[in-house]
Amino acid sequence: MTTPTGETDGAGVGPNWVGARAMAGGKGYVSGTLGQVHYREVGSRGRVPFLLIHQTPIGFAQFVDVQPELALAGRCSIAVDNPGYGFSDPLTRPVTIAELADHLDSACARLQLPHVIVVGHHTGAAIAAAFAARHPSRTAGLVMHGTPLYDARERAERLARPPANLVLSEDGSHLASIFRAVGQHAGIDAQTLTSVTWATLGTYLAGASSPVYTAVFSNDMTSDIEAVKAPTLILTDRGDVLHAADRRVKEMRPDFELREFSTGGSFALMREPRRWARELLAFADARGL
Numbered sequence: 001m002t003t004p005t006g007e008t009d010g011a012g013v014g015p016n017w018v019g020a021r022a023m024a025g026g027k028g029y030v031s032g033t034l035g036q037v038h039y040r041e042v043g044s045r046g047r048v049p050f051l052l053i054h055q056t057p058i059g060f061a062q063f064v065d066v067q068p069e070l071a072l073a074g075r076c077s078i079a080v081d082n083p084g085y086g087f088s089d090p091l092t093r094p095v096t097i098a099e100l101a102d103h104l105d106s107a108c109a110r111l112q113l114p115h116v117i118v119v120g121h122h123t124g125a126a127i128a129a130a131f132a133a134r135h136p137s138r139t140a141g142l143v144m145h146g147t148p149l150y151d152a153r154e155r156a157e158r159l160a161r162p163p164a165n166l167v168l169s170e171d172g173s174h175l176a177s178i179f180r181a182v183g184q185h186a187g188i189d190a191q192t193l194t195s196v197t198w199a200t201l202g203t204y205l206a207g208a209s210s211p212v213y214t215a216v217f218s219n220d221m222t223s224d225i226e227a228v229k230a231p232t233l234i235l236t237d238r239g240d241v242l243h244a245a246d247r248r249v250k251e252m253r254p255d256f257e258l259r260e261f262s263t264g265g266s267f268a269l270m271r272e273p274r275r276w277a278r279e280l281l282a283f284a285d286a287r288g289l
Helices: 019-023 066-072 097-110 123-134 152-160 173-186 190-206 211-217 222-227 243-252 273-286
Strands: 027-032 035-042 050-053 077-080 116-121 139-145 232-237 257-262
Touching (some): 027 097, 035 066, 050 066, 050 097, 050 123, 066 077, 097 123, 097 211, 116 123, 116 273, 123 211, 139 273, 152 211, 222 243, 232 243, 243 257, 257 273
Parallel strands (some): 050 077, 050 116, 116 139, 139 232, 232 257
Antiparallel strands (some): 027 035
């Protein structure tokens, strides 16, 4: 399969905008149960590949600096766009997290991936847990970074929040408005400028209606977490809104490994993609995957 070319610095971290050319090579489409999946595969297949599932609303661009690092270590990774995000087909009806997981499993079958280490961040972690619970024979390992294990009150509060205002304005200030909103959540500084820009673009590509967003906040992860059989790593950030939820998951499943990735928030993995890739590699190597 394709291998990365060029420098990775600046594609997702810092103030230097590289754009789509940072993701040259490896892109394709495969059909799943919910429509076409847009993906990027980087690195040569050999050992068990990583299936990377992004946080809403960034899309597979979240892993722009991660995939080359995994490839340099001799590992293959497949980063996917969830339905309605990036360039995957949009959803035409409400869906469940279970359906999203089955959708990715069908895509893995078409990509001839008998085993994967499924890795999810925030929204992606909910899908990854359902994938591991529902498709244990394909799941060699599971990594969740920020697990949205919400109780009923938290889910109701999240669902009640108004959607982002995507009304266009002639002076382009609609882009600045979303950029500021994402930046307030992520912690805006010189290091996060490109990541926040990717998230802003992802918001507009997704549009005003997001069945995936509704699915994740309608989903109780408890049964999926209880059903996981694969070796599992939880990465957490002390300043992330899901830090307490990560700790609850560890209490539910003492056999899961819990590691603090940073003291920051939800954009920590994009701030330090090389170190994040090393966490995935260490997890896989320690378990012979």
